[in-house]
Amino acid sequence: MKKKLLGVLMTSALALTACSSSSDGGDEVAAGASSCAPASGGPVTLTFTSWIPKIEEVVKVWNDAHPEIQVKVQTGPNGNGGTYQNFFNQLKAGNAPDLGQIEYDALPSFRVQDGLTNLAACKPVTDAKDRFIDWTWNQVSFGEKDAVYGVPQDSGPMALFYRKDLFEKAGIPVPATWEEYAAAAVKVRAAGGYITNFSQSDINQFAGLAWQAGGRWFSNDGTKWTVNLQDEATTKVANYWQDLIAKKLVSAVPPWTTEWDSAYNKGQAWTWVSAVWGANSISSGAPDTSGKWAVAPMPQWTAGGKVAGNWGGSSTAVFKGSKHPYEAAQFAIWLNTSQEALTLLNEKANLYPATKDGATLPALGKGVDFYGGQKIYDVFAAAATQVTPDFTWGPTMTSTYASASDGFKAAVSGSGTLLDALKKAQTTTIDNLKSQSIPVAE
Amino acid sequence: MTSRKPILFFVLPFGLLFAAFYLAPIGYAIKQSLYKVTRTGTFGPAHEVFGGLEQYQRVFQNGPFWESVGRVLLFGVVQVPVMLGLALLLALLLDSGLVRGKRFFRLAFFVPYAIPGVVAAIMWGFLYSPNLSPFTAVTSNWNLLSADLVLWAMANVVTWVYVGYNMLIIYSALLAIPQEVYEAATIDGAGPWRTAWSIKIPLVMPAIVLTTVFSIIGTLQLLAEPQVFRTFSSAVSSTYTPNLTVYSTSSIPNFNLAAAFSVVLALATFVLSFTFLKFTSRGGDK
Amino acid sequence: MGIMGICTFYFLVPIWWLFVGATKSRGDFSGTAPLWFADFHLGQNLSELFAYRDGVFLRWMANSVLYTGGAALLGTLLAAMCGYALAKYRFPGRELIFNLVLGGVLVPATALALPLFLIFSELEATNTFWSVFLPSLVNPFGVYLARIYATASVPEELLEAARLDGSGEVRTFFKISTRLMFPALVTIFLFHFVAVWNNFLLPLIMLGNERLFPVTLGLYTWNGQVNQLPELRMLVLTGALVSIVPLVVAFLLLQRFWRSGLGAGSVK
Numbered sequence: 001m002k003k004k005l006l007g008v009l010m011t012s013a014l015a016l017t018a019c020s021s022s023s024d025g026g027d028e029v030a031a032g033a034s035s036c037a038p039a040s041g042g043p044v045t046l047t048f049t050s051w052i053p054k055i056e057e058v059v060k061v062w063n064d065a066h067p068e069i070q071v072k073v074q075t076g077p078n079g080n081g082g083t084y085q086n087f088f089n090q091l092k093a094g095n096a097p098d099l100g101q102i103e104y105d106a107l108p109s110f111r112v113q114d115g116l117t118n119l120a121a122c123k124p125v126t127d128a129k130d131r132f133i134d135w136t137w138n139q140v141s142f143g144e145k146d147a148v149y150g151v152p153q154d155s156g157p158m159a160l161f162y163r164k165d166l167f168e169k170a171g172i173p174v175p176a177t178w179e180e181y182a183a184a185a186v187k188v189r190a191a192g193g194y195i196t197n198f199s200q201s202d203i204n205q206f207a208g209l210a211w212q213a214g215g216r217w218f219s220n221d222g223t224k225w226t227v228n229l230q231d232e233a234t235t236k237v238a239n240y241w242q243d244l245i246a247k248k249l250v251s252a253v254p255p256w257t258t259e260w261d262s263a264y265n266k267g268q269a270w271t272w273v274s275a276v277w278g279a280n281s282i283s284s285g286a287p288d289t290s291g292k293w294a295v296a297p298m299p300q301w302t303a304g305g306k307v308a309g310n311w312g313g314s315s316t317a318v319f320k321g322s323k324h325p326y327e328a329a330q331f332a333i334w335l336n337t338s339q340e341a342l343t344l345l346n347e348k349a350n351l352y353p354a355t356k357d358g359a360t361l362p363a364l365g366k367g368v369d370f371y372g373g374q375k376i377y378d379v380f381a382a383a384a385t386q387v388t389p390d391f392t393w394g395p396t397m398t399s400t401y402a403s404a405s406d407g408f409k410a411a412v413s414g415s416g417t418l419l420d421a422l423k424k425a426q427t428t429t430i431d432n433l434k435s436q437s438i439p440v441a442e
Numbered sequence: 443m444t445s446r447k448p449i450l451f452f453v454l455p456f457g458l459l460f461a462a463f464y465l466a467p468i469g470y471a472i473k474q475s476l477y478k479v480t481r482t483g484t485f486g487p488a489h490e491v492f493g494g495l496e497q498y499q500r501v502f503q504n505g506p507f508w509e510s511v512g513r514v515l516l517f518g519v520v521q522v523p524v525m526l527g528l529a530l531l532l533a534l535l536l537d538s539g540l541v542r543g544k545r546f547f548r549l550a551f552f553v554p555y556a557i558p559g560v561v562a563a564i565m566w567g568f569l570y571s572p573n574l575s576p577f578t579a580v581t582s583n584w585n586l587l588s589a590d591l592v593l594w595a596m597a598n599v600v601t602w603v604y605v606g607y608n609m610l611i612i613y614s615a616l617l618a619i620p621q622e623v624y625e626a627a628t629i630d631g632a633g634p635w636r637t638a639w640s641i642k643i644p645l646v647m648p649a650i651v652l653t654t655v656f657s658i659i660g661t662l663q664l665l666a667e668p669q670v671f672r673t674f675s676s677a678v679s680s681t682y683t684p685n686l687t688v689y690s691t692s693s694i695p696n697f698n699l700a701a702a703f704s705v706v707l708a709l710a711t712f713v714l715s716f717t718f719l720k721f722t723s724r725g726g727d728k
Numbered sequence: 729m730g731i732m733g734i735c736t737f738y739f740l741v742p743i744w745w746l747f748v749g750a751t752k753s754r755g756d757f758s759g760t761a762p763l764w765f766a767d768f769h770l771g772q773n774l775s776e777l778f779a780y781r782d783g784v785f786l787r788w789m790a791n792s793v794l795y796t797g798g799a800a801l802l803g804t805l806l807a808a809m810c811g812y813a814l815a816k817y818r819f820p821g822r823e824l825i826f827n828l829v830l831g832g833v834l835v836p837a838t839a840l841a842l843p844l845f846l847i848f849s850e851l852e853a854t855n856t857f858w859s860v861f862l863p864s865l866v867n868p869f870g871v872y873l874a875r876i877y878a879t880a881s882v883p884e885e886l887l888e889a890a891r892l893d894g895s896g897e898v899r900t901f902f903k904i905s906t907r908l909m910f911p912a913l914v915t916i917f918l919f920h921f922v923a924v925w926n927n928f929l930l931p932l933i934m935l936g937n938e939r940l941f942p943v944t945l946g947l948y949t950w951n952g953q954v955n956q957l958p959e960l961r962m963l964v965l966t967g968a969l970v971s972i973v974p975l976v977v978a979f980l981l982l983q984r985f986w987r988s989g990l991g992a993g994s995v996k
Contacts, residue, residue, distance in 0.1 A: 113695065462862075532731075550735075
């Protein structure tokens with residue numbers, strides 16, 4: 001009897017283990033453009049996961065107009081806050097949604113996991129190619145021919161937010177180059193403020209700065225990855241900020257905290273080199289400073305230069321396993337190119353379109369009261385065209401960010417330098433690639 | 443001997459669920475940890491192949507993981523005695539007859555236990571924030587969310603939630619001590635403190651042992667608090683505690699390595715607590 | 729007495745703060761004294777909370793009650809039956825089962841959540857109510873406690889007497905033993921309830937559909953979005969307050985049993 005009872009327990013355990021392990025690894029399809037044909041007959045229901053605020057209202061507009069392609073939207077925390085984990089889990093389990101929001105820097109991770117449908121055979125997508133700003137298209141095509149792993153949704157061209165009133169009062173000219181910016185930092189400090197708050201934990205901002213300077217962190221020649229977090233341009237940027245940190249000219253309040261909001265609200269930090277969506281972060285985080293801000297182009301490394309960085313931006317991707325890539329692609333294109341969707345996304349969630357004519361949305365042509373009536377989006381529209389197109393993200397950005405940010409935090413509190421942090425992040429990244437058997441050059 | 447049928451009836455429902463939702467996943471995790479993926483080219487498809495102990499080798503070479511193990515051990519060594527000491531003190535005070543309004547205090551101390559870890563962490567996250575906190579005298583002098591202090595800020599959250607619970611376990615044990623024991627002590631002329639020290643504490647030792655075991659397990663499983671605190675403090679890295687390491691490894695996603703991490707962690711917890719339990723329950727349980 | 733006063737302050741002030749905070753408007757929350765009322769805004773906060781995204785918060789509350797209440801009730805019964813059998817019957821494999829169960833007490837939740845997800849996905853059952861509910865039923869610690877309690881509170885003589893009366897084992901269990909074990913069962917129930925209520929990794933990994941979230945996971949996701957959507961801050965606070973009310977009430981009501989049950993277990 002003892003044997004029997006145990007037998008029952010054990011067999012049921014083993015049976016579950018066995019059946020759960022039988023099918024993994026077997027169903028991979030070779031990479032390359034999948035076929036993309038309209039569904040034959042009957043209405044189609046698509047699932048779409050996104051964390052864009054109020055995305056439901058935008059999707060409703062589509063559903064009302066397209067009874068034959070209904071989209072069911074699910075919302076969740078932002079990508080690294082849990083949604084990516086969900087996607088990976090669902091991909092592994094073969095029950096991912098048809099569509100999902102994926103930031104540009106996470107696309108390579110999903111492609112490495114063979115989680116994305118190549119939309120290069122989808123006519124609605126290829127037809128729309130020319131409507132997108134070139135560099136955003138590069139982000140979803142990885143610079144390859146016949147590869148489209150998502151539809152660009154929004155972008156984060158960077159510029160300089162600054163306290164116009166304080167700069168005028170202190171008689172400091174608005175910096176146009178990084179050299180002038182460092183000089184201004186000294187004067188701002190003398191006036192009792194900090195020129196900015198250095199983002200110690202959100203490495204994305206630093207990535208945007210390095211991007212502008214010409215840094216190229218990852219490259220891949222098809223057979224292996226090359227990781228270079230300390231190339232010449234990035235080293236230059238790291239040393240520049242290290243110098244400001246060492247001289248205590250920048251504050252280092254952790255970003256995205258109420259403290260950080262309050263540093264801006266109370267006028268302790270005078271500028272922020274940030275992306276277009278930062279306009280909303282300031283206005284909601286520092287409501288008392290309404291009307292006192294203005295936006296100028298990002299400071300340049302060479303006087304008279306016109307180069308911008310990018311911080312953030314998402315794509316709408318179609319996951320592997322979607323039974324309706326054609327319809328999914330149709331929806332993604334509508335969501336990210338149609339005037340009505342872009343207008344709604346901008347109104348509801350402050351998304352800045354990735355399309356060339358997105359800059360002509362009525363809302364983006366208006367003066368913004370918070371910025372003293374300045375038509376700030378003109379600055380970003382110009383910046384969007386000045387982002388260099390060939391920045392590539394690696395396939396394990398989460399761990400690269402995590403490692404770099406640990407080092408950045410240490411550097412800010414006085415142990416080690418930003419460059420040390422990048423060096424460590426480089427080692428960690430290579431280790432990580434190896435641990436997933438992703439080929440990498442040493 | 444009774445017939446087998448009722449025994450099966452009693453044991454089988456739980457046994458089957460236990461096999462399906464405890465044993466099977468453990469087996470699955472062990473299997474996963476013995477595999478690795480191989481790829482061809484930068485975006486080539488992955489294939490799972492048997493990798494032997496390769497993942498375990500990675501686990502043992504992983505600096506951040508062992509740092510996180512050290513961190514929770516430090517946390518446990520400090521937080522568990524503080525929490526249980528406070529719980530014991532409060533239980534003794536409630537039991538001592540020196541305090542009026544026992545019922546109120548018992549409830550007041552116990553209420554935080556009703557608050558789920560995630561919600562408690564969110565609350566305290568606000569309370570620590572220099573701009574929103576009512577305790578500005580503290581938060582303006584010390585940044586409780588900084589790298590140096592955030593571990594203890596979390597220790598406070600855990601303490602706040604669990605003191606009342608542990609107190610109640612110990613207090614219940616105190617109530618169960620027969621009155622005659624005290625009468626004898628009073629005749630001997632022992633004061634309340636002496637009674638507490640030499641009679642009550644030894645008698646409630648089993649309760650203290652029980653609460654210690656749970657606190658140890660709870661500490662090693664620390665997840666919800668650091669996970670929530672990541673939104674409040676940049677000092678909490680994605681590998682801050684062993685469980686966070688497991689979670690973030692699986693979100694890379696590197697399921698094989700994550701499985702190896704959890705197997706090592708589970709095994710360590712198991713061995714530690716099992717030894718402890720066997721050791722302390724010897725004789726008492728039979 | 730001084731110690732008691734300080735401790736009361738320590739335990740209750742955060743809850744008081746939460747209550748006061750939930751009665752304020754967003755502007756007042758950061759602009760007025762944190763521990764005293766400003767304009768009373770609780771009604772508006774509540775109606776905003778209940779209306780947000782088609783009342784998803786109420787849905788979360790209902791889910792939590794189902795996940796935790798349901799799993800704890802059923803789980804307690806299963807654990808009690810198993811623990812009772814382990815205590816009262818000699819049968820081969822008893823020690824092995826008990827040791828396996830004891831080992832189960834000591835396995836970290838993350839170790840199970842991920843493989844559980846993969847197993848459920850093979851059965852195409854992730855992102856369902858059952859994927860969180862079924863694993864939550866298993867409470868090895870409950871079995872451990874039930875065995876101790878059963879040994880302590882159900883005398884062998886009574887069972888023998890019942891057998892002589894011709895009562896079946898199952899009947900005896902439900903009619904007699906569960907009554908004797910009742911305070912202990914309440915304790916197991918509460919332990920189980922709190923464990924499920926606190927387990928947030930499993931729903932986090934298992935569920936993609938927010939309409940299935942328990943309230944803890946829901947509040948966690950809102951809290952993670954506060955930077956994008958600052959208006960969520962007041963909803964998180966108000967939601968936190970609302971979410972703890974039922975549990976506090978339940979604890980106060982069950983207090984009597986809870987205490988006596990704990991005493992039975994720990995002295996042993």
